[in-house]
Amino acid sequence: MKFNNIKHVYFDLDHTLWDFDKNSALTFEVIFKEENIGLETQDFLNTYIPINMEYWAKYRNNLVSKESLRVGRLRDSFKALKIQVSDEVIDNLSNRYISVLPSFNHLLQDTKETLKYLRPNYKLHIITNGFEEIQHNKMQNSQISEYFDTITTSEEAGVKKPHLQIFNIALLKANATPENSIMIGDSYEADIEGAKNAGLQAVFFDYYDKKEIMQVPQIQKLKDLRMYL
Known part of the structure; x- marks a missing residue:
């Protein structure tokens, strides 16, 4: 699919x-x-x-x-x-x-390969609840900043995922619409429910490999995004 x-x-x-x-x-x-x-x-x-x-x-x-x-x-x-x-x-x-x-700049398995695969066909973005002062440094030090067009942090937005406003701000920054956007994240509450409430599609990254039944597609490995994108 x-x-x-x-x-x-x-x-x-x-x-x-x-x-x-x-x-x-x-x-x-x-x-x-x-x-x-x-x-x-x-x-x-x-x-x-x-x-x-x-x-x-x-x-x-x-x-x-x-x-x-x-x-x-x-x-x-x-x-x-x-x-x-x-x-x-x-x-x-x-x-x-x-x-x-x-x-420290360790990335999860398949991160760079997945970003390289997606980058030619999509605009890539970050939405994070992490602290403003270190999220940008994490990305620069792990050498993935170049793949992303925008980064939206909760401190910048004034609210945290799953609040609707942070997704709206992220969409506005990217000149994107909910209908042409998708969210990938490991927190069902913050990333998936937040994205769905904002009108985005979503894929749950099952980081802890729980394999629970979800109402959205889920992956255990980042490279499995190729099944959907």
Whole structure:
């Protein structure tokens, strides 16, 4: 099944193109060493990842601020692990995490090959809830910026996916219409429901390989977009 009349392809960034989990783990290794945190990175991540996901869900729904997310996810993780870490160290870790994270540039499998395949026939774009100050750096350092015509961040839009306004802004920037646009992302709530509510087509990137029944096409590998585009 091919999507017809598509001219604009919108991607989420983290967990869709940019290998957030791998790059984040490498970042924690660096900053834990700097702050002499005597803790295995993987042990920390086992606790941190679900807490971080909860904070991002709250952030999408405006239940916590950006600063509360940055600090709270670390504080709650150390608390859950029963490790005492001062507020000063948590602040340092929070700031260093944001600084160091974009210096790692691992992409998910098939990212560049997929972008090269799509680029001759479509205008490519990014819509991301990630922090403005690092999303552009992530793309530049991983050498994928050249493939994209526009990047729309939630901080620029003033709202986060799945809010209708961020999709409308992204469409306006690209001179696109919902009817000729499609969204690919790993968050069903933020990317797929948000896109569908804005009138776009959508493909769910099943990043965690759950293979759940969806009301939209889903892929487990980026190269499988060739079945639809």
